[in-house]
Amino acid sequence: MPFFSFDILARGRGYFLKDKSTTTLFLFLSLSLFLFLLPVKVKKSLSEAIFSFTYAPFYSVANQIGELYDVHQVNRALNEKVTRLTLENSRLQEKERENERFRQVLGFKSESSYQLIPAEAVAAEPERFPSLIWINLGEKDGIRKGMPVINTDGLIGRVSEVLMGSSVVQLLYHPNCRVAALDTRSRVQGIVKSKGGIMLNLDNVPTEEDVKVGDEIYTSGFSKIFPEGLKIGQVLKVSPDKDPVFKIIILKPAVDFSRLEELFVIKF
Amino acid sequence: MPIRNLNLSKAANTLFLILIVVLYQSLFSRLLTIHRISLDLPLLILVYVGLTRGPASGAIFGFIVGFLLDLYNPSFLGLGAFIKTCLGYLVGSFKDNLYLESNLSKGAVIFFSLLLNDLTYYFFSSGLNLSYVFFVFLNYSLLSGLYTALVGLIFLWFLQIGKANEITT
Numbered sequence: 364m365p366f367f368s369f370d371i372l373a374r375g376r377g378y379f380l381k382d383k384s385t386t387t388l389f390l391f392l393s394l395s396l397f398l399f400l401l402p403v404k405v406k407k408s409l410s411e412a413i414f415s416f417t418y419a420p421f422y423s424v425a426n427q428i429g430e431l432y433d434v435h436q437v438n439r440a441l442n443e444k445v446t447r448l449t450l451e452n453s454r455l456q457e458k459e460r461e462n463e464r465f466r467q468v469l470g471f472k473s474e475s476s477y478q479l480i481p482a483e484a485v486a487a488e489p490e491r492f493p494s495l496i497w498i499n500l501g502e503k504d505g506i507r508k509g510m511p512v513i514n515t516d517g518l519i520g521r522v523s524e525v526l527m528g529s530s531v532v533q534l535l536y537h538p539n540c541r542v543a544a545l546d547t548r549s550r551v552q553g554i555v556k557s558k559g560g561i562m563l564n565l566d567n568v569p570t571e572e573d574v575k576v577g578d579e580i581y582t583s584g585f586s587k588i589f590p591e592g593l594k595i596g597q598v599l600k601v602s603p604d605k606d607p608v609f610k611i612i613i614l615k616p617a618v619d620f621s622r623l624e625e626l627f628v629i630k631f
Numbered sequence: 632m633p634i635r636n637l638n639l640s641k642a643a644n645t646l647f648l649i650l651i652v653v654l655y656q657s658l659f660s661r662l663l664t665i666h667r668i669s670l671d672l673p674l675l676i677l678v679y680v681g682l683t684r685g686p687a688s689g690a691i692f693g694f695i696v697g698f699l700l701d702l703y704n705p706s707f708l709g710l711g712a713f714i715k716t717c718l719g720y721l722v723g724s725f726k727d728n729l730y731l732e733s734n735l736s737k738g739a740v741i742f743f744s745l746l747l748n749d750l751t752y753y754f755f756s757s758g759l760n761l762s763y764v765f766f767v768f769l770n771y772s773l774l775s776g777l778y779t780a781l782v783g784l785i786f787l788w789f790l791q792i793g794k795a796n797e798i799t800t
Binding site for chain 1: 653654656657658685686687690691693694697698699701702705706707708709710712713716717720723724
């Protein structure tokens with residue numbers, strides 16, 4: 364009997380459990396359906412109320428963590444930028460020191476027999492190939508009419524007008540500009556002048572003289588205006604057949620006349 | 632007394648799992664979503680509860696999880712709870728009726744549970760729009776199911792290692 368009753372109890376418990384599962388299922392399905400059938404307005408307010416104490420606190424924490432992460436990211440980006448700018452700044456400072464050193468070297472050139480006065484081009488003729496430019500030095504700076512003007516590439520021209528605080532420089536392109544020149548390879552002499560355009564001509568060179576393409580042309584020093592040894596340009600073309608007496612020699616100027624910034628006036 | 636302790640432990644365990652669901656939904660779900668393929672951790676936990684505790688616990692836990700997820704979409708409040716209650720019960724009924732010793736079969740239960748959940752939820756929430764259901768199913772549900780099943784298998788693997796260590800010690 365005890366065994367029997369125990370068996371019944373066990374069976375009863377089993378059935379109860381089975382019923383419990385089914386009852387639970389139907390209970391919660393009914394509850395779900397009840398929630399589903401509620402008016403949307405009620406659903407929304409109910410959801411909002413429960414959301415405020417279930418998810419909202421965590422979202423608040425998550426937002427704060429997100430903000431901290433954003434701040435960290437911005438901080439990292441700014442640090443990178445600061446490092447990059449610091450490096451760039453030190454590089455520019457080094458360039459500035461180098462520039463200053465070059466200016467000093469060029470401005471007070473001890474090896475040169477001429478005194479170089481640093482100047483800056485401040486204006487030019489409003490033409491495609493300007494033949495006159497203005498520099499920032501004048502009579503008060505010791506500039507005199509006829510002084511040659513050069514830059515690091517070579518001869519630019521000569522001072523044609525001197526005012527108190529500025530001067531006019533006649534470039535090699537100017538129709539009135541003549542420069543006594545020589546071929547450094549063959550020592551052939553001639554006169555450099557412009558015939559319009561961006562190239563120069565080396566005139567008065569007899570047809571039998573030895574001038575070749577690629578020869579470098581420098582000032583000869585035979586005129587009293589330009590000292591010797593200033594680079595004028597390079598022979599670009601030699602045409603001996605067109606003229607029976609003189610060669611037609613075209614030069615490419617050593618100086619880029621479209622980029623005249625730092626110049627030097629030669630005092631000699 | 633031992634039964635009461637067991638029940639208390641079960642309740643605490645359930646609360647802990649609910650807390651994980653809430654924490655995951657609010658903090659980590661976006662982090663673990665790859666190209667809109669999300670890890671359905673609530674469903675994974677629901678399957679775990681169903682398979683370990685049976686249909687009644689599965690149904691209750693399904694209702695709670697479904698209700699918590701429905702809070703994101705109040706217009707359909709109750710729909711997710713209804714589906715997950717059924718799902719919890721269904722998975723729970725496998726506890727004693729299906730050979731689940733193999734991890735692969737558990738992975739398959741997770742995968743198909745997710746597909747069933749998504750199919751029914753999107754079917755009703757889209758207003759019985761089958762093309763939309765198939766679009767979601769093909770583009771997201773399949774991959775999410777694989778992703779969740781894979782994570783579930785890894786989770787089970789760690790659980791087994793933990794149990795094996797307990798036994799040896």
